[in-house]
Amino acid sequence: xxxxxxxxxxxxxxxxxxxxxxxxxxxxxxxxxxxxxxxxxxxxxxxxxxxxxxxxxxxxxxxxxxxxxxxxxxxxxxxxxxxxxxxxxxxxxxxxxxxxxxxxxxxxxxxxxxxxxxxxxxxxxxxxxxxxxxxxxxxxxxxxxxxxxxxxxxxxxxxxxxxxxxxxxxxxxxxxxxxxxxxxxxxxxxxxxxxxxxxxxxxxxxxxxxxxxxxxxxxxxxxxxxxxxxxxxxxxxxxxxxxxxxxxxxxxxxxxxxxxxxxxxxxxxxxxxxxxxxxxxxxxxxxxxxxxxxxxxxxxxxxxxxxxxxxxxxxxxxxxxxxxxxxxxxxxxxxxxxxxxxxxxxxxxxxxxxxxxxxxx
Amino acid sequence: xxxxxxxxxxxxxxxxxxxxxxxxxxxxxxxxxxxxxxxxxxxxxxxxxxxxxxxxxxxxxxxxxxxxxxxxxxxxxxxxxxxxxxxxxxxxxxxxxxxxxxxxxxxxxxxxxxxxxxxxxxxxxxxxxxxxxxxxxxxxxxxxxxxxxxxxxxxxxxxxxxxxxxxxxxxxxxxxxxxxxxxxxxxxxxxxxxxxxxxxxxxxxxxxxxxxxxxxxxxxxxxxxxxxxxxxxxxxxxxxxxxxxxxxxxxxxxxxxxxxxxxxxxxxxxxxxxxxxxxxxx
Amino acid sequence: xxxxxxxxxxxxxxxxxxxxxxxxxxxxxxxxxxxxxxxxxxxxxxxxxxxxxxxxxxxxxxxxxxxxxxxxxxxxxxxxxxxxxxxxxxxxxxxxxxxxxxxxxxxxxxxxxxxxxxxxxxxxxxx
Numbered sequence: 009x010x011x012x013x014x015x016x017x018x019x020x021x022x023x024x025x026x027x028x029x030x031x032x033x034x035x036x037x038x039x040x041x042x043x044x045x046x047x048x049x050x051x052x053x054x055x056x057x058x059x060x061x062x063x064x065x066x067x068x069x070x071x072x073x074x075x076x077x078x079x080x081x082x083x084x085x086x087x088x089x090x091x092x093x094x095x096x097x098x099x100x101x102x103x104x105x106x107x108x109x110x111x112x113x114x115x116x117x118x119x120x121x122x123x124x125x126x127x128x129x130x131x132x133x134x135x136x137x138x139x140x141x142x143x144x145x146x147x148x149x150x151x152x153x154x155x156x157x158x159x160x161x162x163x164x165x166x167x168x169x170x171x172x173x174x175x176x177x178x179x180x181x182x183x184x185x186x187x188x189x190x191x192x193x194x195x196x197x198x199x200x201x202x203x204x205x206x207x208x209x210x211x212x213x214x215x216x217x218x219x220x221x222x223x224x225x226x227x228x229x230x231x232x233x234x235x236x237x238x239x240x241x242x243x244x245x246x247x248x249x250x251x252x253x254x255x256x257x258x259x260x261x262x263x264x265x266x267x268x269x270x271x272x273x274x275x276x277x278x279x280x281x282x283x284x285x286x287x288x289x290x291x292x293x294x295x296x297x298x299x300x301x302x303x304x305x306x307x308x309x310x311x312x313x314x315x316x317x318x319x320x321x322x323x324x325x326x327x328x329x330x331x332x333x334x335x336x337x338x339x340x341x342x343x344x345x346x347x348x349x350x351x352x353x354x355x356x357x358x359x360x361x362x363x364x365x366x367x368x369x
Numbered sequence: 370x371x372x373x374x375x376x377x378x379x380x381x382x383x384x385x386x387x388x389x390x391x392x393x394x395x396x397x398x399x400x401x402x403x404x405x406x407x408x409x410x411x412x413x414x415x416x417x418x419x420x421x422x423x424x425x426x427x428x429x430x431x432x433x434x435x436x437x438x439x440x441x442x443x444x445x446x447x448x449x450x451x452x453x454x455x456x457x458x459x460x461x462x463x464x465x466x467x468x469x470x471x472x473x474x475x476x477x478x479x480x481x482x483x484x485x486x487x488x489x490x491x492x493x494x495x496x497x498x499x500x501x502x503x504x505x506x507x508x509x510x511x512x513x514x515x516x517x518x519x520x521x522x523x524x525x526x527x528x529x530x531x532x533x534x535x536x537x538x539x540x541x542x543x544x545x546x547x548x549x550x551x552x553x554x555x556x557x558x559x560x561x562x563x564x565x566x567x568x569x570x571x572x573x574x575x576x577x578x579x580x581x582x583x584x585x586x587x588x589x590x591x592x593x594x595x596x597x598x599x600x601x602x603x604x605x606x607x608x609x610x611x612x613x614x615x616x617x618x619x620x621x622x623x624x625x626x627x628x629x630x631x632x633x634x635x636x637x638x639x640x641x642x643x644x645x646x647x648x649x650x651x
Numbered sequence: 652x653x654x655x656x657x658x659x660x661x662x663x664x665x666x667x668x669x670x671x672x673x674x675x676x677x678x679x680x681x682x683x684x685x686x687x688x689x690x691x692x693x694x695x696x697x698x699x700x701x702x703x704x705x706x707x708x709x710x711x712x713x714x715x716x717x718x719x720x721x722x723x724x725x726x727x728x729x730x731x732x733x734x735x736x737x738x739x740x741x742x743x744x745x746x747x748x749x750x751x752x753x754x755x756x757x758x759x760x761x762x763x764x765x766x767x768x769x770x771x772x773x774x775x776x777x778x
Contacts, residue, residue: 063668063671063672066671066672080570080572081675083568083569083570084569084570085675086671086675087667087670087671087673087675088667088668088670088671089671090568090625091625091628091629091667091671092667092671094568250646250647251647254643254646254647255647257643258640258643258644258647261636261639261640261643262640264632264636264660265633265636265637265640268629268630268632268633268636269633271629272626272629272630272633273626275567275568275625275626275629276566276567276568279568281565281566284565284568284570290405290406290407290408291407291408401756402754402755402756402757402758402759403756403757403758404725404754404758404759404760405760442758482745483744483745483757484743484744484745485740485741485742485743485745486728486742486743487742489742573703573704575727576722576726576727577704577727578727579726579727579728580722580726580727580728580729583726583728583743584728587742631663632660632663632664635656635659635660635663636660638656639653639656639657639660642652642653642656643653646653
């Protein structure tokens, strides 16, 4: 039966050649490791977010009077509404974690170096887009936490002298966070940002496939010298299918295991009490804190006494991050042979983790 | 003749002021919806009353009020005492509805502006009748305080307070007849919090519980032990109905957890299979 | 083996997805309440359960029949109808609602829940 379908498709799309070139004869480096699967896991995470997001869209009402109640309806009256909403909430945090890990491993493995600088830049933009998703999505349930966290974040641009106020007003759509803000953030979250992320993703995957998968630099004798374009082949590597596909499948399944472990054992992990109180513009809760992935920049802003300097510093850091391959432009990829870079990497990681923990208290 | 006239005028004034009291209670500060207003942190009242210039007894009032449940619920000076909280010149004028400190006999009406149900039951009770006829008796302030008012609890009934006028025995009986119902209410309240922490919405049950609790506590203010005992059965039934919903909520919680564990186990099985297959193909 | 597990993983979502997408039944809309007009003479009120919570029907001179939930939108106490002032007053914290259900004064954040009333022949249909 399957053979007949294969035969039918072979005549129409040349299935056999596709399977050969994309799966069985497409080779990946011999020493490829699990970290290389994180990109696919991030993509699957995004798929889960999109699918559960569309399902939530069936019942969610993007209006400041009804938003909170519509989310309560989903959680309590729609059959299995709780399942899809929790998948969306837990999934958003897991997706950020996966994207962070992906980025850290790409950095550590030096995969951003020539000729892959563009891939890194596009990836950095994808990270920023993901952060945009997190920010815009956080407001949608219209809870106390949503409202006040958004107020704090949209206040940040006001540190800039001339255009700060204007930027804040454009973000909010009104003087204070209001129904107008909800409308804008909803449009961003369900229309603009998905389109942007998909476009960036297509570019990212094109770049990865066009240049070829990088090999882990450890154990390599000499680094390549890129003087002209070529596709990086791995003729003595492992076939993509079944070896790498099984690794990818395993990591995707692990992602789901973690997601459902959290939903089963700690469903309110990412939903503290302030998320169960409807937004009240007249009462500020005592502890407004952003989600864990924003704690490090948040804490850093609190530590730097001058607001303008704080935000300028963060903008500079973000720019350095996006343009890193042009700052570290040496072609040697093995970080273990470059003690200064390794030290910078480790110190940055430790500071980020430290700031995150500090910001939690 | 002069003395008779003076006496008539005196009583006339007293009754007229009672009438004026009810008029004042319908003044502006009770006429607006105040759900959407911020917690009060500063006002003309607090400016004077917290300052060094005012006498010590009055100076501690804003601090006491800030510890209170009224403060948490955005009830401020003008809501009870009237007056204009934004304009110091009008903050204590009769035209802006300022009442001042109520005399002991005026306290039930003063608090009863908002706490209507309790006032009605209280005035029918032995306590209320004693206060209104003799001028001596427990008013709201004796048990609940005036500015540092906390959420009511059964522990207000104590030898210290209730033993002031009569033997504590009667109050002890009353406390005993309230105890079981209060305990049930408290347990259900805790269960509802647990459900909320499990992300189950309990908005309707919260309302019914509060309504039951409020009616029960209002009933207490009749200080009629027999009546409380009579009605306890009825309240028990209502609380059991809420408890049934609570139990359903816990059932739903368990179902959700079981379902998520079920899906997790399928994925674990899948993960193990893929892992083993991967090892084999190497 | 993998395909069995994979299919069961996908299948585990199939039933929830199906139920999720079906329309939900709202409890209040499900049943309509029917009472005889003669049960409520003009200028009187009747307390009764409307759906799961206590409600009240008022027969007015000029506005016909009005049906409201008695549950105060502040904390849930049951409001009382003051005939003389034609207002609903909550005995807990003096929340006051008018004959439209709108908040006149006090802490309630939302209007009183109003129910649609239709007169069909000798009966009143609520909901």
